[in-house]
Amino acid sequence: MADETxxxxxxxxxxxxxxxxxxxxxxxAAAPTTEAKLxxxxxxxxxAATPPKPAAPAAAAAKPAAPAKPAAPAKPAxxTPQPWESEMTTTLKxxxxxxxxxxxxxxxxxxxxxxxxxxxxxxxxxxDDEQFDYLVDCTAVHYPNRxxxxxxxxILYSFPRNERIRVKTMIKEGDAVTSATPIWETANWLExxxxxxxxxxxxxxxxxxRILLPDGWKGHPxxxxxxxxxxxxxxxxINLGIESGQ
Amino acid sequence: MTDTSKPGFYEDAGATGxxxxxxxxxxxxxxxxxxxxxxxxxxxxxxxxxxxxTECIIGYLHRGVEKIAENRTYTMFNxxxxxxxxxASVSNGLGYCLAIEKLLNVxxxxxxxxxxxxxxxxxxxxxxxxxxxxxxxxxxxxxxxFYTFRDREEILKIFEKYCGARLTTHAFRIGGTQYxxxxxxEQDVKKFCKFVAPKMDEYEELLxxxxxxxxxxxxxxxxxxxxxxxxGVTGPVLRASGVKWDLRKAQPYSLYEKFDFExxxxxxxxxxxxxxxxVAEMRQSLRIVEQAVDSIPEGPIMAKVPKVIKxxxxxxxxxxxxxxxxxxxxxxxxxxxxxxxxxxxPPSFVNLQALDKMVRGALVADVVAVIGTLDxxxxxxxx
Numbered sequence: 001m002a003d004e005t006x007x008x009x010x011x012x013x014x015x016x017x018x019x020x021x022x023x024x025x026x027x028x029a030a031a032p033t034t035e036a037k038l039x040x041x042x043x044x045x046x047x048a049a050t051p052p053k054p055a056a057p058a059a060a061a062a063k064p065a066a067p068a069k070p071a072a073p074a075k076p077a078x079x080t081p082q083p084w085e086s087e088m089t090t091t092l093k094x095x096x097x098x099x100x101x102x103x104x105x106x107x108x109x110x111x112x113x114x115x116x117x118x119x120x121x122x123x124x125x126x127x128d129d130e131q132f133d134y135l136v137d138c139t140a141v142h143y144p145n146r147x148x149x150x151x152x153x154x155i156l157y158s159f160p161r162n163e164r165i166r167v168k169t170m171i172k173e174g175d176a177v178t179s180a181t182p183i184w185e186t187a188n189w190l191e192x193x194x195x196x197x198x199x200x201x202x203x204x205x206x207x208x209x210r211i212l213l214p215d216g217w218k219g220h221p222x223x224x225x226x227x228x229x230x231x232x233x234x235x236x237x238i239n240l241g242i243e244s245g246q
Numbered sequence: 247m248t249d250t251s252k253p254g255f256y257e258d259a260g261a262t263g264x265x266x267x268x269x270x271x272x273x274x275x276x277x278x279x280x281x282x283x284x285x286x287x288x289x290x291x292x293x294x295x296x297x298x299x300t301e302c303i304i305g306y307l308h309r310g311v312e313k314i315a316e317n318r319t320y321t322m323f324n325x326x327x328x329x330x331x332x333x334a335s336v337s338n339g340l341g342y343c344l345a346i347e348k349l350l351n352v353x354x355x356x357x358x359x360x361x362x363x364x365x366x367x368x369x370x371x372x373x374x375x376x377x378x379x380x381x382x383x384x385x386x387x388x389x390x391x392f393y394t395f396r397d398r399e400e401i402l403k404i405f406e407k408y409c410g411a412r413l414t415t416h417a418f419r420i421g422g423t424q425y426x427x428x429x430x431x432e433q434d435v436k437k438f439c440k441f442v443a444p445k446m447d448e449y450e451e452l453l454x455x456x457x458x459x460x461x462x463x464x465x466x467x468x469x470x471x472x473x474x475x476x477x478g479v480t481g482p483v484l485r486a487s488g489v490k491w492d493l494r495k496a497q498p499y500s501l502y503e504k505f506d507f508e509x510x511x512x513x514x515x516x517x518x519x520x521x522x523x524x525v526a527e528m529r530q531s532l533r534i535v536e537q538a539v540d541s542i543p544e545g546p547i548m549a550k551v552p553k554v555i556k557x558x559x560x561x562x563x564x565x566x567x568x569x570x571x572x573x574x575x576x577x578x579x580x581x582x583x584x585x586x587x588x589x590x591x592p593p594s595f596v597n598l599q600a601l602d603k604m605v606r607g608a609l610v611a612d613v614v615a616v617i618g619t620l621d622x623x624x625x626x627x628x629x
Contacts, residue, residue, distance in 0.1 A: 079560065081560075106561065106562070107348055107349075134478060136565070139591075141586070153576065155591070159475065162496050184476055185476045186477050186479075188599065189596070210305075211304065212304065212305035221313055222312060224316075
C-alpha cells in the first residue's frame with residue numbers, strides 16, 4: 001500500500017512540505033535554541049524541496065521554500081510531544097520517582113506514562129487528591145512487535161478543573177492490570193470490553209467476562225494478529241449451524 | 247436465597263434451582279422487545295413486581311467498527327461512523343472529523359464550522375424528537391410519536407437536500423464539509439425554525455402537566471449527581487441530575503464558543519427531569535441554529551488537506567457533545583494511511599451501565615421507562 005502511494009505523492013505540492021515539517025517541529029521542541037535550529041531548517045527545506053524541482057539551482061530552490069515557511073511553523077505546533085510540567089506532575093514524580101516514565105503533552109493533550117506496578121495507586125491518587133472524578137474511557141492498543149505488547153490507556157477528566165489527561169501503561173502479554181472498578185464504577189464495562197477485545201486481565205474486577213462477543217468465543221479481535229475476516233468457526237458452526245459467518 | 251448483589255446471579259440461580267423455593271423470579275426481557283429500542287437483552291431478577299437486580303446482555307449488533315477502522319484509510323472509515331448512532335449520524339461524523347483534523351493539525355474554515363454546527367444541532371433536535379416519541383410510546387402516550395416524527399421529517403428533508411441522505415448522512419469530510427449549502431438552504435433552515443418552535447410547545451402541552459405522564463416519570467429512575475459522575479454518565483442524563491456540564495461550553499469545538507445558549511439542568515435526576523432537560527435542549531439547539539444561519543460567513547468550506555491523508559505518528563483523544571452524551575474518539579496514528587487504532591467512546595454504552603443502579607427497587611414497568619429515558623441506541627452500544 002505505502003509503496004504504491006508514495007511515488008504518486010511526491011510530485012504533488014503537499015508532499016515536499018511534509019518531510020520539512022519534522023525538522024521544524026524539532027526546532028519547536030527545543031525552545032531555547034529555536035533561533036539557531038530555525039536557521040538550519042531552510043537548508044533542510046531546500047534539500048527536501050530540491051528533488052521535485054531538479055531544474056532549479058540551489059539558491060533558487062531555497063527561495064520558493066521561503067514562502068512555504070509561514071505555513072509550516074503553524075502546522076508543526078504539536079507534532080512532537082512536549083514536556084509537561086505542573087504542580088501535579090512534580091508531586092507525582094517526587095512520590096513515585098522513576099515509576100513515572102514520561103509526562104508530556106501532544107497537540108496540547110496531556111498524558112503520562114507510568115509503570116504498571118503503580119498505576120492503580122496513581123489512578124487512586126488522581127481521583128482523590130487531584131479531583132479527576134470522571135473516568136472517560138479505558139482502552140488498549142496492541143503493538144505485537146514490542147516486548148511490552150499492550151498499551152493500556154485511561155482517559156480521565158476533572159469536572160472542577162475542566163482538564164483532561166491520559167494515563168498510559170505498557171504491559172506484556174499475559175500480564176494483568178489492577179482493576180479501576182473500586183475507584184470509578186464506570187470502569188466495570190470498559191474493562192470488560194478491553195478484556196473481550198484484547199484479552200487483558202484486570203485483577204480485582206468483580207465480573208470479568210466478555211461483553212460484546214459471546215461468552216464461548218475464542219480469540220480477541222482487536223489484537224493485531226487477529227485477521228479482519230477471522231472468526232471462531234467452531235463457535236459459528238455449533239451456535240449458528242452454518243459453515244461461516246462471512 | 248440467591249445473593250442478587252453478585253453479578254451473574256441468574257446463572258447460579260438457574261444452575262442450582264435456588265430461586266425456585268423463594269418468591270423470586272428471573273424474567274428475560276429482549277433481545278427482541280419493542281421497548282428495548284433495538285436488540286438489548288435485560289435479565290431481571292424480580293420479587294413480585296419489584297426489581298432486585300438486572301443484568302444487561304449486549305453485543306447483538308456488534309459489527310467490529312473499531313477493527314474495520316484499522317483496515318480502512320482515514321477517509322474510507324468516515325462513513326462507517328454514521329452507522330454507530332444512526333439517529334445522530336451527523337454528530338458521529340463531526341467527532342471523527344475533528345479527531346483526524348487534530349491529528350493532522352488542520353482546522354476547518356469558519357464557514358465549514360458554521361455548516362457543521364447547523365447540521366449537528368438540527369440532528370440533535372431530530373435525535374431528541376425521535377427519543378421523545380418512542381419514549382412516550384413506551385410509557386403509553388401514543389400521540390407524541392406522530393407529532394415528533396412529523397416534525398423530524400422536516401429535518402431529514404433538509405439533510406436530504408443538503409447531502410442526499412436522510413439518516414446516514416456522511417455530511418462532513420476531514421478538513422471541512424464536502425458540499426456547499428444548496429440554494430435556499432438558509433431559507434429552509436429558517437423556515438424550519440419558525441415551524442418547529444410552536445410544535446415544541448405542543449409536545450409540552452401533551453406531556454409536561456399530563457397526570458399519567460407525571461405519575462410514570464416523577465421519581466422514577468433516580469440517579470444522584472455523585473452516582474452519575476462515578477458511573478461516567480454524560481449528556482442529558484448527567485445534566486438532569488444537576489451537573490451543569492456540556493462539552494460545547496466546557497471545551498468548545500467547531501466555534502461553539504461564538505453562540506449564545508444555555509445549558510439546561512434538572513434538579514432531581516429522575517425520568518421527568520430528563521424529559522424536561524431534553525425538551526429544553528431542543529429549544530437551545532434551535533437558538534444555536536438560528537444564530538448560526540443568520541451569521542454564516544462566506545469563504546472556503548474545506549481546509550487544505552492532502553489528498554492522501556497520512557497523519558504524523560501520534561495519538562489524540564477528541565470528544566464532542568453528542569445528543570446522548572460525550573462521544574469521544576481516541577485515534578492512534580502510526581504515520582501510515584490507515585489508522586493504527588480507533589477507539590470510540592460511546593455515550594450510550596457507558597450510560598446503559600447505569601441502568602442497574604437506576605432500576606433497583608423499582609417496578610418492572612419502570613424498567614421500560616428507564617431504558618427509554620437513557621436514550622440508548624444499540625448500534626452505538628455494540629458498535
